[in-house]
Amino acid sequence: MNRRIMLATTALAVAAAFSLSATLARAEETLKIGFVGVTSGPAAAWGTSNVRSMQTLAAMLNEKGGVEIGGTPYKIEIVTFDDQKDPKRAIAGMEQMAQQGIHYVVGPNVDDGAAAVRPVAEANDIIYIPYAFPKELYTKPAENAILGMVASYQSGPAIYKYLKDNKGVSKVAFVAANESDPLSQRDSGVAAAKALGLEVTSADVTYQVDTTDFTPVLLPVLKTQPDLLVLSGVAPAAAPQLIRSARDLGYTGLISTETAQDAKVIEEGAGEAANGFISVGGASTPEIASDYMKDFVAKYTEMFGEYNDESNTKVYALEYILETLKADPQGLTDIGAFKTAIDSFAAPNPYMKGDAKLSYVGTTSFGQKRQLSVPLVVNEYKDGAFQTLFVATVD
Amino acid sequence: MEQIIVNGLFLGASYALIALGLTLIFSLMNVLNFAHGQMYVIGGFITYTVVAQFHLPFVVGLICSAVALAALGAFVERFLFAPVIRRSKREESTMLLAAGIAFFLDAVTLLVFGEKQRGIPKLVPGVFNWDFRIVMPYDRILIGVLAVALIVAFILFMRQSRTGRAMRALAQDRMAAELMGVDVARYSMIGFALGAMLAGLVGGLLVSIVGVNLGMGGPTSIKAFLMIMIGGAGVISGAIAGGFLLGMLESVGLSLLAAYGDITYLVIFASLMIFLAFRPQGLMGKPWG
Numbered sequence: 010m011n012r013r014i015m016l017a018t019t020a021l022a023v024a025a026a027f028s029l030s031a032t033l034a035r036a037e038e039t040l041k042i043g044f045v046g047v048t049s050g051p052a053a054a055w056g057t058s059n060v061r062s063m064q065t066l067a068a069m070l071n072e073k074g075g076v077e078i079g080g081t082p083y084k085i086e087i088v089t090f091d092d093q094k095d096p097k098r099a100i101a102g103m104e105q106m107a108q109q110g111i112h113y114v115v116g117p118n119v120d121d122g123a124a125a126v127r128p129v130a131e132a133n134d135i136i137y138i139p140y141a142f143p144k145e146l147y148t149k150p151a152e153n154a155i156l157g158m159v160a161s162y163q164s165g166p167a168i169y170k171y172l173k174d175n176k177g178v179s180k181v182a183f184v185a186a187n188e189s190d191p192l193s194q195r196d197s198g199v200a201a202a203k204a205l206g207l208e209v210t211s212a213d214v215t216y217q218v219d220t221t222d223f224t225p226v227l228l229p230v231l232k233t234q235p236d237l238l239v240l241s242g243v244a245p246a247a248a249p250q251l252i253r254s255a256r257d258l259g260y261t262g263l264i265s266t267e268t269a270q271d272a273k274v275i276e277e278g279a280g281e282a283a284n285g286f287i288s289v290g291g292a293s294t295p296e297i298a299s300d301y302m303k304d305f306v307a308k309y310t311e312m313f314g315e316y317n318d319e320s321n322t323k324v325y326a327l328e329y330i331l332e333t334l335k336a337d338p339q340g341l342t343d344i345g346a347f348k349t350a351i352d353s354f355a356a357p358n359p360y361m362k363g364d365a366k367l368s369y370v371g372t373t374s375f376g377q378k379r380q381l382s383v384p385l386v387v388n389e390y391k392d393g394a395f396q397t398l399f400v401a402t403v404d
Numbered sequence: 405m406e407q408i409i410v411n412g413l414f415l416g417a418s419y420a421l422i423a424l425g426l427t428l429i430f431s432l433m434n435v436l437n438f439a440h441g442q443m444y445v446i447g448g449f450i451t452y453t454v455v456a457q458f459h460l461p462f463v464v465g466l467i468c469s470a471v472a473l474a475a476l477g478a479f480v481e482r483f484l485f486a487p488v489i490r491r492s493k494r495e496e497s498t499m500l501l502a503a504g505i506a507f508f509l510d511a512v513t514l515l516v517f518g519e520k521q522r523g524i525p526k527l528v529p530g531v532f533n534w535d536f537r538i539v540m541p542y543d544r545i546l547i548g549v550l551a552v553a554l555i556v557a558f559i560l561f562m563r564q565s566r567t568g569r570a571m572r573a574l575a576q577d578r579m580a581a582e583l584m585g586v587d588v589a590r591y592s593m594i595g596f597a598l599g600a601m602l603a604g605l606v607g608g609l610l611v612s613i614v615g616v617n618l619g620m621g622g623p624t625s626i627k628a629f630l631m632i633m634i635g636g637a638g639v640i641s642g643a644i645a646g647g648f649l650l651g652m653l654e655s656v657g658l659s660l661l662a663a664y665g666d667i668t669y670l671v672i673f674a675s676l677m678i679f680l681a682f683r684p685q686g687l688m689g690k691p692w693g
Contacts, residue, residue, distance in 0.1 A: 049510065050619035053519035187666035215666040216658075219623030221614035225411045225658035246521040246617040257531055257541040271520065277456060278523035278615045315518065 040076070040083040040341070041109060042067075042330060045102035045126065046116030046140075047094040054245040054271065055118045055140065056091070058319040063087045063115060063327045065309040065320075076331050079338025085331070092117055096125035107133035112344055113334075115157065115326045117141065120189045127151065134344045138326045138381070142193065147371060147379035152348060156371065156380040157326050161242065161267035162197040163374065163403050164289050164385055168265055169198075169205050171387065171399060172237055172287075176263060182211040182235035184227065184251070186218050191242030194267060198241055210235045220247070223254040231260050240266040245319070248288075249278020256282035263287065271318040276393040286390040287398065290321050294386060294397040302360040318395065322383055324360060325367075329381050332356045332367060351378050370404035380404070406538045412655035413648070414544055417551035418610055420647025422624060423631035424558055424640065425602030431575035431638035432595035434495065435485055438502040440603050441624030442509035447473050447604025448616030449517040455524045455611075462527055462612065469608035470601045477600025480505060481593045506621065514618055523615030547609050554605065555644060562640065571595050575638065630672075633680065636689025645687055 044063060046056035067085040075082040088111060090102030099122035106114050107129065114130070114137040117123045123139035123146055130137050130153045138157040139146065146154040172178040181202045185191035192215070199212045210233035216226045230238065240251050243266045252264055252275070265287035275283045298306075305324060310316045333350050334340045340347035351369045358365035361384065371380030385403055388395035426440045437443075450472050451465035484505065488497050528542040562568035570591045573581040582588045607616065627650065632638075635646025650672070657668030680686075 048519070049514065050622075053514070053618050054521070057519040217666060217669060219620070221610070221620070222411070222415055225408070225655050228407065228659060246615070246619065249521065249523060250614055257544075258539055259531070259533070259536075274521045274523075277525075278521060280525055315520075317520065 038075075038081055038083045039086050040078070040334075041086045041088050041111050042327060043106040043109075043111040043114035043135075044087060044089045044116050045092055045099055045106065045114055045137075046090075046118040046122070048089070048091040049093055052094055052118065052244050052246070054274075054317065054319060056116065058317040059115055059118065059140070059323045059326070060087070060089050061309060061313050061317065062320040062323040065305060065312055066324065066327050068312065069305065069308055070331075076335070078331070078334050078341065085327075087327075092122055094119055094122065096121045099123075099126050100129055102126075103129040103133075103135065103137070107135060112136060112340075112342075112347075113330045114138070115330075120193060123154065127154065130154070136330075136344050136347055138329075140323075141190065142197075144375060147375040147377070149377060152377075152379075153344070154379065155329075155351075155369070156375075158269070158322050158381070158383055159289060159385045159403055160374070160380075161194040162201065164267045164387070165194075165198045165239075166201040166205065167385065167401050168267065168287060168289075168387055169202050169207060169237075172263060172265070173205055173207060176236075178207065178236040178263065180208045180210050180233075180235045181237045181239060182230050182233055183209070183239045183241050184211075184214050184216070184230050185241035186220075186244065186247065187215040188218055191215075193242075195239075195241035198239055198267070202239075216247075218244075221250070223247075223251050224258065227251065227254050227258055227260075231255060231258050235262060237263045237265060240264065242266075242268055244268075245271055245274055248286075249275050249283065252279040252283045252286055269319045269322050270390075272390060272393060272395050273315070273318075275390055281392075283390050284392065288388055288390070288395075290318060290386045290388040290395055290397075294321075294388060294395055296397045297361050297384070297386070297400065299360055299362050305360070321386075325381055325383050328359070329367060329369075370402075373404050406534075408655050408659045409652075410538050410540055411659075412652035414540070414548045414651070415654055416648030416651025417548045417555070418606055418647075419627065419631055419651045420555055420644045421551050421602060421606040421609075422628045423635070423643035423647045424555065425599035425606075426625075426628045427632045427635075427638055427640060427643035428571075428602070429596055429599035430632065431640075432571060433481075433485065433489065433498075433592055435489075435498045436502060436629075437599070438499070438625055439480075439506040439509055439621075440599075440628055441621035441626075442506050442513065443473055443476065443600050443603035444607040444624050445513060445616055445618065445621045446476070446509065447607030448611040448620075449513065449522065449607075450604070451608030451611045452522040452524055452616060453517070456522070462524070465524075466605060466608045469604040473604025473607075474597040474601040476604075477597040478593050480600070481596035485596065486589065486592065506625070510618065510621060513621075517618070519618055521615050521617040522611070524612050527612050544613060547613055550609060551606070554602075558602070559640065567591070567594060571598075630676065632686070634676065634686055636686030639686075639688045639690075642686055642688035649687075 048056040070076050071084050075084045092099035092102050099117045103126040118140045120141040123141035138155050140157050142160040183195045185195040211230045214230045270288040306316050337346045337350040356367045358367050368382045369378035370382045385401040387398045389398045429437045447469040450469040454460050454465035454468050526543045531541045533539050570586050631646035631650050635642030
């Protein structure tokens, strides 16, 4: 009898072990998602917030056993490459992704990097989600790039119109760093301001990317006495210094930008001088953030010590990739299926309260759906935090 | 014009302080310390941490930056540069080592202090305004005065103290100094520590004005090299002159050339090339080294 019990117990244990190993094997499938962007230098915050958002979301999903796509659970692995904001390195990064058989990449963060990787991505069946605004990346014949945020030429007009209607702004001045992204954002901003009938008092003044003292830069701009000073494409590192210098020089008008910023950085660098500063954000302001978004912020803070408000927008890219793959699992190996799924894709937006949806947009700007539908949240900085000024949608 | 001069003087004072540390290290050891900018950045982050995270006074932050960077400088000299200089006669060995240290410090800074821009509250509120002819926040005036005071203290230290005189002797003729009984190894280490300390101090000083971020190291090193090329490499008065000259050129360029786009540094670099073609040793350097 004892022998029988022992045999039965052993058989059960072996069966359980086989069953467990089979379950483990099922969860061992890994889906690699790439990141190519800037995680060092003055613009490190842009790419780092991307990478950390992806890593946080991947950790949250993996802790729950992974993501089920086509009936198979996948662990998510984030493969990262720092392009140092250098287009040549961005190409090398994208080639590295191709060598690893990765079909979905988030980044690059800037215009020239995003343009440079296009041939590599198209030759190697890679869908990539840049945070760069050149329209040719998203209009046919280009098909592989999907804009990951709201472009300045989409948010700028909305912000200027709001300020014209609600704050009586009539004169605008622009200042930009002397590199491609800020300059192109300045040009589109100037065009948008003129289209609204605003007077552009200054748009020629630029500054070196590594400028640390903005007083001499801003002097000629502020002499034109604008109602609104637009910091076109301003890097998170430069925004507080520009705000502080402008206020030190006695400027009392409005200051805005079309790039995402971090409230803590603004608070430390500019303090009360930044009250009223207007920027574009994502979905974590208390008025609109869902509980899932709050969980994400908590997990991010747990993993990296401090949350970055730029992740309010950056959180979406990986979510979109995974949800679209769920919609058509063939996309795992065939990006053609992913592109087809884009047109009809719709899923609940887990980061916002209410019944907001994830979907692809961009038909108005690009003639095809090549943009993530991210809420256009225009924020106003006030005493260390962003408050939602208004929420709009693109397309 | 008054505003341009005041801006130039403020920039010049902080630039000169950065250049002093670099030129001191170069004069003592013939080492081009490409990691000087990274040391400046670490100094800024340390002061930020002490003041903004631990809520201690700014002076404590400055002292912590100075001590930490002096220790880092001494360590780098004793365990990295000194062995390389002993074993290799090729100057590019120390240059490669310095570049490697710069990359390493960048990586460590990212890991320890993160990717974000950091800053501390204004030390003194308010703005000095002389009929809009000169507008200068009081905290800038304070930092400018402190920078000038540190430059003066450094000069006095080099002239009056035994250590300073030993280092000057070492800079003038290393072999003669050694024959006269100067402990070359010891004073090289002290000199490197002092140079790194100056970088850390100015990083700490300026964190209250311009903040600090990971990417500031490289550009700071480039500007520091520019200053000592203008003034004359290895000459203390040259570093000071180079710093003030670059600050003034930057201020004038940004104000008067603004209408023509961002060409200030283009003009400065072009002028420097022409200047060095006629006077390769800089304003105060000696043609023989």
